[in-house]
Amino acid sequence: MITLSKVSKVFSTKSLQSQPIKAVDEVNLTINKGEIFGIIGYSGAGKSTLIRMLNGLETPSTGSVVVAGNTISSIKGRNLRKARQEISMIFQHFNLLWSRTVHDNIAFPLEIAGVKKSERQKRVNELIKLVGLEGRENAYPSQLSGGQKQRVGIARALANNPKVLLCDEATSALDPQTTDSILELLVDINNRLGLTIVLITHEMHVIRKICHRVAVMEGGRIVEQGPVLDVFQNPAAQITKRFVQQVTEPAETKDTVDHLLENYPQGKVVQLTFVGENTESPLITKLIRNFQLDVNIVQGKISQTQSGSYGTLFIHMDGSDEEISRAITYIKEQQVGVEVISNAE
Numbered sequence: 001m002i003t004l005s006k007v008s009k010v011f012s013t014k015s016l017q018s019q020p021i022k023a024v025d026e027v028n029l030t031i032n033k034g035e036i037f038g039i040i041g042y043s044g045a046g047k048s049t050l051i052r053m054l055n056g057l058e059t060p061s062t063g064s065v066v067v068a069g070n071t072i073s074s075i076k077g078r079n080l081r082k083a084r085q086e087i088s089m090i091f092q093h094f095n096l097l098w099s100r101t102v103h104d105n106i107a108f109p110l111e112i113a114g115v116k117k118s119e120r121q122k123r124v125n126e127l128i129k130l131v132g133l134e135g136r137e138n139a140y141p142s143q144l145s146g147g148q149k150q151r152v153g154i155a156r157a158l159a160n161n162p163k164v165l166l167c168d169e170a171t172s173a174l175d176p177q178t179t180d181s182i183l184e185l186l187v188d189i190n191n192r193l194g195l196t197i198v199l200i201t202h203e204m205h206v207i208r209k210i211c212h213r214v215a216v217m218e219g220g221r222i223v224e225q226g227p228v229l230d231v232f233q234n235p236a237a238q239i240t241k242r243f244v245q246q247v248t249e250p251a252e253t254k255d256t257v258d259h260l261l262e263n264y265p266q267g268k269v270v271q272l273t274f275v276g277e278n279t280e281s282p283l284i285t286k287l288i289r290n291f292q293l294d295v296n297i298v299q300g301k302i303s304q305t306q307s308g309s310y311g312t313l314f315i316h317m318d319g320s321d322e323e324i325s326r327a328i329t330y331i332k333e334q335q336v337g338v339e340v341i342s343n344a345e
């Protein structure tokens with residue numbers, strides 16, 4: 001559905017002293033039809049520039065961008081406008097028309113596309129129902145909550161039946177509960193309409209909750225990409241590890257582990273990672289039964305992703321070195337990831 005080949009974007013700067021900025025650097029990416037694809041990175045990583053090249057709001061300096069069969073990077077004028085009807089976008093700050101009601105905001109793209117009034121009415125009613133805004137048709141954006149405003153944004157984006165929906169930090173201005181309800185709506189739309197969704201975010205929670213695949217951006221480059229569960233289980237780049245920690249480790253884990261290492265100099269603290277069915281296996285019971293070890297659970301968390309569950313568990317094992325090594329080998333044999341946090345000797 002979307003293919004980026006060697007896409008770079010360089011911004012020239014006004015001042016003579018400073019170098020041009022390479023916001024996007026040689027990005028290759030393929031996004032499949034019907035997929036929810038997340039691009040994560042910190043501020044300045046190049047995410048906005050990248051997503052804006054998908055609908056022609058920015059033109060690549062080099063490389064090509066193909067979306068739904070159209071080479072967005074090289075078409076202009078009428079052809080670009082036509083191609084853009086297949087690619088909608090929602091924004092962090094909603095970009096609604098403040099002097100128009102909910103109904104009229106949603107009807108706006110239909111008016112531009114020249115849809116007849118009776119059809120427009122029918123379509124707006126369908127969209128209002130789809131995004132759960134029944135009863136709010138005549139409200140103005142200023143009378144809506146943040147979540148409701150984003151629902152209007154989504155309905156408006158879907159009005160002309162696009163093939164691709166781009167989400168530019170669509171939940172970053174919302175509280176956690178509202179974020180979740182908007183993410184659930186996006187999953188629902190993806191399931192019902194088979195729409196391809198591309199989102200950019202700096203929150204791993206968003207990726208975990210709804211994306212099938214993820215790309216991690218740093219300094220304009222994609223440093224890692226893959227199915228969300230794989231990336232959670234085996235993050236390769238340092239930045240990816242930091243993002244994964246955002247959702248798998250409670251904030252207090254480091255303090256707890258430090259405390260343990262300090263107060264229990266014997267044994268080892270290990271981090272176990274479980275995927276899918278493994279999250280439900282009674283590994284700890286087996287460790288205690290089969291090995292001469294004391295096992296202390298430090299902290300643990302199971303997270304749900306679009307493709308299954310993912311769990312992390314920190315444990316402290318105390319016993320002879322030999323018994324601990326045997327236990328670690330046993331854990332690995334159970335297809336559970338194991339990383340020794342520190343060897344407290």
Ligand SMILES: Nc1ncnc2c1ncn2[C@@H]1O[C@H](COP(=O)(O)OP(=O)(O)OP(=O)(O)O)[C@@H](O)[C@H]1O
Binds near residue numbers: 022023044047
């Ligand atoms: N129009 C522009 N002119 C000059 N530099 C730009 C322009 N747009 C973006 N940049 C620069 O390109 C780099 C990438 O910016 P971009 O906005 O794409 O990153 P981002 O990951 O989306 O971050 P944020 O979430 O803060 O927007 C930054 O260094 C930014 O200052």
